[in-house]
Each structure stands twice: as structure tokens, then as C-alpha cells.
Amino acid sequence: MAQLTMIQAITNALDLELARDERVLLFGEDVGQSGGVFRATDGLQKKHGVHRVFDTPLAESGIAGLATGLAVQGFRPIAEIQFFGFVFEAMDEIAGQAARMRYRSGGRYSCPIVYRAPFGGGVKTPELHADSLEGILAQTPGIKVVVPSNPYDAKGLLISAIRDDDPVFFLEHMKLYRSFRQEVPDEAYTVPIGQAKVVREGKDVTLVTYGAMVHTAEKAAEEWAKTRGIQTEIIDLRTIRPIDIETIVNSVKKTHRAVVLQEAQRTAGVAAEVVAQINEQAIYYLEAPVLRIAPPDTVYPFAMIEDEWLPTPKRVLSGLEKVFSL
Amino acid sequence: MSAVAPTKPSTYLQVLDIEGNVVNPSLMPNLTDEQLRTLMHKMVFTRIWDQRAIKLTRQGRLGFYAPVGGQEASMIGSEAATEKEDFLFPSYRDIPQAVWHGWPLYQAFLYSRGHQHGGQFPEGVNVIMPQIIIGAQIVQTTGTALAFKLRQEKRVAFTYIGDGGTSQGDFYEGINFAGAYRVPAVFVVQNNQFAISVPVALQTAAETLANKAVAAGIPGIQVDGMDVLAVYSAMKQAVDRARAGEGPSLIETVTFRYGPHTMSGDDPTRYRTKELEQEWQQKDPLVRFRNFLQRKNLWAQADEERVIEEAKTAVNDALAKADAYQKMTIPGLIDSMFKTLPADLLAQRAEFDS
Numbered sequence: 272m273a274q275l276t277m278i279q280a281i282t283n284a285l286d287l288e289l290a291r292d293e294r295v296l297l298f299g300e301d302v303g304q305s306g307g308v309f310r311a312t313d314g315l316q317k318k319h320g321v322h323r324v325f326d327t328p329l330a331e332s333g334i335a336g337l338a339t340g341l342a343v344q345g346f347r348p349i350a351e352i353q354f355f356g357f358v359f360e361a362m363d364e365i366a367g368q369a370a371r372m373r374y375r376s377g378g379r380y381s382c383p384i385v386y387r388a389p390f391g392g393g394v395k396t397p398e399l400h401a402d403s404l405e406g407i408l409a410q411t412p413g414i415k416v417v418v419p420s421n422p423y424d425a426k427g428l429l430i431s432a433i434r435d436d437d438p439v440f441f442l443e444h445m446k447l448y449r450s451f452r453q454e455v456p457d458e459a460y461t462v463p464i465g466q467a468k469v470v471r472e473g474k475d476v477t478l479v480t481y482g483a484m485v486h487t488a489e490k491a492a493e494e495w496a497k498t499r500g501i502q503t504e505i506i507d508l509r510t511i512r513p514i515d516i517e518t519i520v521n522s523v524k525k526t527h528r529a530v531v532l533q534e535a536q537r538t539a540g541v542a543a544e545v546v547a548q549i550n551e552q553a554i555y556y557l558e559a560p561v562l563r564i565a566p567p568d569t570v571y572p573f574a575m576i577e578d579e580w581l582p583t584p585k586r587v588l589s590g591l592e593k594v595f596s597l
Numbered sequence: 598m599s600a601v602a603p604t605k606p607s608t609y610l611q612v613l614d615i616e617g618n619v620v621n622p623s624l625m626p627n628l629t630d631e632q633l634r635t636l637m638h639k640m641v642f643t644r645i646w647d648q649r650a651i652k653l654t655r656q657g658r659l660g661f662y663a664p665v666g667g668q669e670a671s672m673i674g675s676e677a678a679t680e681k682e683d684f685l686f687p688s689y690r691d692i693p694q695a696v697w698h699g700w701p702l703y704q705a706f707l708y709s710r711g712h713q714h715g716g717q718f719p720e721g722v723n724v725i726m727p728q729i730i731i732g733a734q735i736v737q738t739t740g741t742a743l744a745f746k747l748r749q750e751k752r753v754a755f756t757y758i759g760d761g762g763t764s765q766g767d768f769y770e771g772i773n774f775a776g777a778y779r780v781p782a783v784f785v786v787q788n789n790q791f792a793i794s795v796p797v798a799l800q801t802a803a804e805t806l807a808n809k810a811v812a813a814g815i816p817g818i819q820v821d822g823m824d825v826l827a828v829y830s831a832m833k834q835a836v837d838r839a840r841a842g843e844g845p846s847l848i849e850t851v852t853f854r855y856g857p858h859t860m861s862g863d864d865p866t867r868y869r870t871k872e873l874e875q876e877w878q879q880k881d882p883l884v885r886f887r888n889f890l891q892r893k894n895l896w897a898q899a900d901e902e903r904v905i906e907e908a909k910t911a912v913n914d915a916l917a918k919a920d921a922y923q924k925m926t927i928p929g930l931i932d933s934m935f936k937t938l939p940a941d942l943l944a945q946r947a948e949f950d951s
Binding site: 296322327328330332333335336337338339340341342343344345346363364367368373374375376377378379380381412413415436437465513514515516517 | 684713714716717718725726730733735736737738739740741742743744745747748754766767770771773774777930933934935936937939940941942
């Protein structure tokens with residue numbers, strides 16, 4: 272056991288899987304000699320060799336296409352997109368190609384690819400670095416989308432993603448990279464993809480969220496319990512495609528109220544899908560409509576106003592307040 | 598003169614002239630009489646099958662189809678220079694190469710109709726589904742070629758794109774990555790001079806498409822795409838070069854499609870003159886190569902007739918096999934989405950199970 276930051280847990284997972292399976296390859300812009308712009312791949316090229324961990328030309332579609340071409344020949348590529356905002360360049364290769372490979376070939380070819388990309392607000396990045404575009408991928412049949420919120424889950428989910436026989440998009444929130452440490456086992460372990468986690472138990476309201484918003488939710492819930500004595504149950508989705516609806520529905524049946532919190536704009540992300548699923552499966556248990564807490568539908572904000580745009584614990588509290596006043 | 602040296606703009610690499618005379622003996626590929634006859638066999642077969650496919654499409658017995666008449670030398674001459682273990686990334690028009698590389702014809706017909714089994718290539722057939730997104734096959738070919746290089750396999754990845762496709766970002770990215778990693782790949786640009794209705798002059802001001810290789814730092818070569826021996830010769834050198842670890846090449850075959858872009862409503866008379874079509878009819882790859890073979894007593898009318906019959910029978914047999922193939926089901930499609938179905942799809946599958 273060691274106290275690791277999320278980025279150390281990620282490096283550790285990559286290291287273990289590179290050592291375990293020689294079909295695993297790691298590549299992207301600056302991931303080799305330099306060890307990645309966030310040091311996520313630090314030391315891996317030196318340890319595993321330039322044929323396993325290597326730099327690419329600066330072209331996201333080329334990177335993703337390289338992954339497709341390697342995957343159909345039996346490799347297990349981990350392709351890094353330097354910042355998630357650059358995913359548009361590679362959308363055809365991800366959504367139009369790899370995600371469809373098993374289906375369009377009737378199982379003859381498959382794409383066991385992991386795409387890793389940092390994203391997320393709160394660190395004053397320049398344009399198109401922090402955008403939460405996960406909703407676009409979550410709407411793509413054939414791909415799984417994972418968003419860890421802590422070091423333990425990041426390691427276990429990344430190992431699961433690498434071992435998955437189909438494409439997985441693995442999103443790493445930049446603000447969580449080094450914001451706290453957590454006990455992480457030294458050996459390889461897996462956290463199942465498609466399984467949410469109740470990170471705080473409560474009986475009064477269910478708060479469904481993922482990524483950095485898990486921590487915002489925890490702050491709000493703490494405050495709420497202290498000031499009002501209301502117990503919030505927080506569910507960290509961890510995987511946003513497919514969504515673990517069972518865990519959510521079980522919670523809603525207990526609390527009778529639900530709110531979905533996301534960092535993506537109101538009509539982006541996956542909050543609407545969570546609301547729809549609750550409506551379909553648990554409407555008779557609800558005391559109030561399921562509300563969404565999310566930033567407005569603008570382009571991702573300029574750095575200087577980012578902190579006002581992103582949901583704060585205070586905004587979460589007023590969202591929670593609403594489901595009790597309706 | 599090396600076939601892989603960058604060519605001067607607007608010069609064709611040619612072995613045969615339009616009468617079938619050898620004009621460039623130094624480029625004459627080293628092929629046995631039997632191999633020469635096989636090339637002709639495949640070209641005649643493909644011409645007949647193309648004519649049948651066009652009719653079958655009109656009858657509603659085939660679905661999506663992109664005619665290939667005119668491009669036989671470009672398609673067959675290039676594929677013939679590869680080995681069975683080499684891996685092909687075809688575009689939507691490159692059905693003949695895929696079939697000659699091992700794709701069963703009935704599966705090509707199922708692909709045309711829109712049946713999943715069409716893309717279920719048998720084990721050992723090194724082909725992937727024809728690519729609809731123009732350019733995607735280029736970056737993927739580079740990835741597969743890198744796989745061969747990393748495994749130190751003596752295999753080559755090869756792919757095709759049209760003249761219009763050279764304007765795509767993925768075209769450039771793919772050839773550029775291939776150059777940077779020096780992978781065993783061959784990229785064939787089949788310049789049939791029109792991308793649907795848009796002439797190549799509207800794609801680029803570059804004098805040749807082969808010269809686009811310069812931007813990736815790889816050899817580019819332009820060949821007469823109506824001359825099967827020139828195409829074979831260029832492709833063979835590029836394939837050999839790739840197999841020897843010397844990196845990728847780009848080959849531009851200058852060719853022409855006699856038919857429409859696809860059978861989905863395109864009308865070439867809206868954008869091509871009769872004169873231009875007649876000019877290219879005179880360059881017909883079959884006429885030229887037939888003359889060449891007949892002069893060497895390697896091809897007779899009886900050979901031609903035998904291949905025509907063989908092609909018609911093969912098409913009928915493939916159609917019958919495609920007709921008899923089991924229908925798709927929604928649960929079957931759901932099952933093919935992932936190796937292990939996630940809970941959401943399992944629930945959706947249950948709705949279709951009854």
C-alpha cells in the first residue's frame with residue numbers, strides 16, 4: 272500500500288499492464304521520452320522500451336487511426352489524446368471506426384483500445400483543454416466511457432479498461448491529478464467498468480454525479496447535514512456509459528428524491544440520460560421531479576470566470592433545496 | 598529508371614502503349630506466361646462481373662455498388678503484386694482487389710446488400726471491410742503496417758483511395774505517420790479524375806497526386822493506370838521495398854471509370870463530355886493487354902469466352918449463396934456490439950427476444 276495521487280495511480284496502472292501483457296502499447300504526443308505533459312507516463316519508455324512506449328507526430332486522427340490499425344492486428348493500444356478538447360480531430364477514428372469495428376465485421380475484428388485524455392475545469396487552462404465532452408462519446412454505441420474521481424478507482428478502472436476487449440475512453444480530470452492522495456494497493460487490481468459506487472450514504476436525497484463534481488457534492492452534503500440535518504446519498508457513477516442504473520434506482524427507492532450534478536453544460540454530459548432512466552424505472556417512488564445541476568449552455572468559459580461558471584458547493588445546495596421545496 | 602523514384606509531373610510510367618506494344622522494356626515485370634494469362638483472366642472476369650453487378654443493382658438484387666469498369670488494370674495489377682499474407686484496406690470501390698485477395702464473392706454481395714456477414718472475413722483472408730469514410734483507411738493502414746514492423750513480420754499493409762480522397766486530412770496524416778515510422782505500407786491513389794462530379798483540378802493545384810508523397814518524405818510514383826504491366830511493376834517494387842524494411846510508398850494510377858460514381862443515382866453525363874469518355878475508351882486496359890497477349894500467342898478468343906462463362910457462373914453461384922444466407926436478427930446484432938454485453942444492452946436485447 273502506498274499513498275498515491277491520481278496521476279501516480281495512473282502511471283502505476285500503465286506500468287503494471289505494460290509489464291503484464293506485451294501486446295499493450297502506449298503512444299501519443301510527448302508520452303515517450305518526456306513522460307507526458309502531466310508526467311502520467313513518466314519513466315515508462317525507459318523501463319519498457321521505445322517499441323512499447325513511443326511518441327507520435329502531432330495529429331490526433333493519425334494517433335487514433337494508428338490505434339485502430341494496430342488493434343485489428345491483435346495489439347492492445349493505449350492512445351493518449353493530449354487534451355480532451357482535441358478529440359474532435361479524432362472523432363471519426365474513435366466513434367466512426369473503432370467503436371463500430373466488432374459490429375461491422377461480425378466479430379472478425381475488434382478494437383481493444385484505451386483512449387486516455389485529461390479534461391476538466393478549475394485549473395485555468397487555455398481554450399479547449401478543460402471542456403467536458405464525455406456526452407458525445409457516451410452517445411456512441413460500441414464504446415465505454417470511464418471517469419474516475421479518485422486514485423484508487425483510477426488505477427482499478429484503468430486496468431479494467433486495458434483488459435477490456437472493446438474500446439474504452441478513459442477521462443482523467445486535471446484538477447484531480449494531484450489534489451489529494453489515497454491508499455492504493457501496490458499490486459494490480461480491477462474496479463469493474465459499468466459499476467457506480469455509493470460514496471456517501473444518506474436517506475433523504477440521492478445525488479448522482481461523477482468526476483471532480485463528486486468532491487463538490489461531498490462538500491455540499493457535509494454542509495447540508497450540518498446545517499439542516501438532511502442526509503444526502505452520493506453516487507459516483509465512475510462509468511458514464513453504460514450507466515449503472517441499478518445502483519441509482521435502489522438509492523432513489525430509498526430516498527424518494529434525486530438530483531444529478533455534472534460539470535458539463537446542462538444539455539451536454541449524461542445528466543439527462545440519468546433523469547430519463549430514473550423516470551422510466553422509479554417514477555412511483557419520487558416525491559419530486561429529478562433536477563439537474565450543471566453549468567449554463569455556453570461555450571466553456573474564459574479562465575478568469577471559470578470558478579463562477581463551474582458548479583460550486585453553494586450552487587449544489589440551492590439545487591438540493593429546490594427538490595425539497597417543490 | 599527506378600519505379601519508386603519521384604516522377605516528373607504529368608509523365609506516366611508506362612510499359613504498354615494503347616496498342617499493346619512494349620514501350621518500356623526495362624520496366625517489364627518478371628512474369629511467367631501463366632502469370633500474364635492470370636492477369637488477363639482476372640481483368641476479363643472483373644469486367645463481366647462489374648457489368649452483371651450493375652444490372653443486378655438495377656434489378657434490386659444488389660444494394661450499394663460502385664462500378665469499376667475501366668479500373669481493372671489499376672485494381673488487379675496492383676493486388677496481383679501482393680502476397681496472401683499482406684493486409685488490404687479497401688475503399689468502397691475496391692471490391693475486386695478484396696475478392697482477388699480472398700473475400701468470397703457471395704460475401705461481397707452480402708456486403709453490397711447490407712448484411713453483417715459480408716464483413717465477416719474468413720480466417721486467413723487478410724482484408725477488412727471496404728471503407729466508406731474517405732481517408733480513414735489510410736491512417737489505419739499505417740497502424741497495421743506498424744503492427745507488422747513491431748512483430749518483425751515480413752508483411753505489407755496496402756490500401757486504396759481515389760483522387761478526391763487525397764484532399765482529406767487523414768490521407769496526409771496516414772502517409773506522414775507511415776514515413777515517420779518507416780512502416781511497410783503501400784498507398785495507392787486511383788486517380789479516375791473525378792470525385793463524383795468534381796474534377797481533380799478542383800481538388801488541388803498540385804501537378805500530380807503522386808507528388809503529394811513529397812510532403813511525407815516518401816517515394817511517390819505516377820503510373821498509367823490503364824496499363825496492367827506498369828501498375829504491376831510499380832506496385833511490385835513498392836511492395837518489395839516495404840517488405841525489405843525500406844518504408845512506405847505512394848503510387849498514383851491514372852485511370853478512368855466508365856460507369857457512374859455509384860449506382861445510387863449518379864449521372865456522369867452531367868459532368869463528363871462524350872469526347873472525354875471516348876478518349877478513355879481507347880485506352881481500355883483490357884484491349885491493350887489483350888493485344889499484347891495475342892501477339893505473344895498467350896490469349897485466344899476461346900480463352901476469353903471461357904472466362905466470360907466462368908464469371909457469369911460464379912456471379913450466379915454467389916448470388917444463390919447470398920440469397921440462401923440466414924437473415925440477420927436484432928438480438929444477433931446486439932450480441933456483436935461487445936465481447937461481453939453490458940447490462941444496458943442485455944436489457945435491450947430482452948425486448949427483442951420474444
